[in-house]
Amino acid sequence: MDAAPRPERVLALRDLLGLSLESLATSAGLKSQGYLSDIANGIRPFTEQHVQMLAKAVDFPEEFFYVEAPGVESSSLNFRKLKQSKAKTTKKATQYFREASRIVQQTAPTAGLKAKSLPYVDEPDGLLEVEAIEEAAAATRALMGVDSAGPIPNVTRAVERLGIVVTPVALDPTDDEVRVVAEGHFGISHGDRHGVPVVGYFPGASPDRDRFTLGHEVGHVVLHSHRTSTDPEKEANRFAGALLISEEAARSLLHPMVTLNQLARVKAQFGISIQALIMRAAGLGIIDTKRQRSLFVQLSARGWRQSEPVEVEPEEPLLLRKLIELSLPDKPTTSDVEKYMALPRAYVRAMAPLTSKRPRTAGAPPVPLVRSVG
Numbered sequence: 001m002d003a004a005p006r007p008e009r010v011l012a013l014r015d016l017l018g019l020s021l022e023s024l025a026t027s028a029g030l031k032s033q034g035y036l037s038d039i040a041n042g043i044r045p046f047t048e049q050h051v052q053m054l055a056k057a058v059d060f061p062e063e064f065f066y067v068e069a070p071g072v073e074s075s076s077l078n079f080r081k082l083k084q085s086k087a088k089t090t091k092k093a094t095q096y097f098r099e100a101s102r103i104v105q106q107t108a109p110t111a112g113l114k115a116k117s118l119p120y121v122d123e124p125d126g127l128l129e130v131e132a133i134e135e136a137a138a139a140t141r142a143l144m145g146v147d148s149a150g151p152i153p154n155v156t157r158a159v160e161r162l163g164i165v166v167t168p169v170a171l172d173p174t175d176d177e178v179r180v181v182a183e184g185h186f187g188i189s190h191g192d193r194h195g196v197p198v199v200g201y202f203p204g205a206s207p208d209r210d211r212f213t214l215g216h217e218v219g220h221v222v223l224h225s226h227r228t229s230t231d232p233e234k235e236a237n238r239f240a241g242a243l244l245i246s247e248e249a250a251r252s253l254l255h256p257m258v259t260l261n262q263l264a265r266v267k268a269q270f271g272i273s274i275q276a277l278i279m280r281a282a283g284l285g286i287i288d289t290k291r292q293r294s295l296f297v298q299l300s301a302r303g304w305r306q307s308e309p310v311e312v313e314p315e316e317p318l319l320l321r322k323l324i325e326l327s328l329p330d331k332p333t334t335s336d337v338e339k340y341m342a343l344p345r346a347y348v349r350a351m352a353p354l355t356s357k358r359p360r361t362a363g364a365p366p367v368p369l370v371r372s373v374g
Helices: 007-018 022-030 031-041 049-058 087-111 130-143 155-161 205-222 232-244 246-251 261-268 274-283 289-302 319-327 334-339 345-351
Strands: 078-081 165-168 185-190 198-201 370-372
Touching: 007 031, 007 049, 007 345, 022 031, 022 049, 078 087, 078 205, 078 232, 087 165, 087 185, 087 198, 087 319, 087 345, 130 155, 130 205, 130 232, 155 165, 155 205, 165 319, 165 345, 185 205, 198 205, 198 334, 205 232, 205 319, 232 261, 232 274, 261 274, 261 289, 319 334, 334 345
Parallel strands: 165 198
Antiparallel strands: 078 185, 185 198
């Protein structure tokens, strides 16, 4: 290879695999953790021999060490996660997302992908008025081509139609059990400061939670790409609720004494969880605090906090796979995929999975949003 290997990619590999430098050094047959640390920090030369030893040890393509590090700083990412989530998992997810973003920015120009002119909010920093969030969500729905009072049949596809790339964040893609949600992590995103906006979700949650997570991350893209909020999570949650069920629809279908069974029917129509519907009704002032509390108590009593009724149809992203396919030669081999993407094929497949749904035949009715009502 003509270019020199990049020492910072050693640290990228460490974070992506969730390993220590000591473990990497031992696996690669290098002298010590300190020796590898000196290489990563540019104190010692990073040679082709070092690249070959590291690549062989972890079964990564050598190209991984030559590509430019993704210019996505941790401070510019939005994370939907619990406070008690593990720092190691967050670091691993961050590097995984950086690699996915690198591939997006690499393949988008070849495929001619251009994000639509999103309704970015350019208001002053601080906390947004709820009216501004509702307007931004309504404008996003309109850009998706969704009826103002109707459901979004497939949130993933609607987001991709905006030119926003959706990717699953599967932290251990070489494991057969890849569909395990990372404990305490739900979504991650960045806006247009890094080129094409990218949103990620952690597989393993229920489909209605995945839909809300995508709405939440799109909220970050629209609301926080050009401004800083004092409570970005609260704003993104409000945006997600407004995106999935508009104020017009919510006021038409919900009322002050709405019941859990009625909320379940609305969930079946709109693909939004009962818990999110309760919060949406409270946020719009349709129900008061007392009714909100009562509904959550009833949810707990029925065991619906952990397992809600109504099974929402799962969704799969398509856009990133199309971008990758258009950037590769015809009938690419595994070696081609790994060389062009600078990642093991298992990672590429995890970031851009094949759809798990059967294709519909011509004239067949569309796939329903909901499989069954419990």
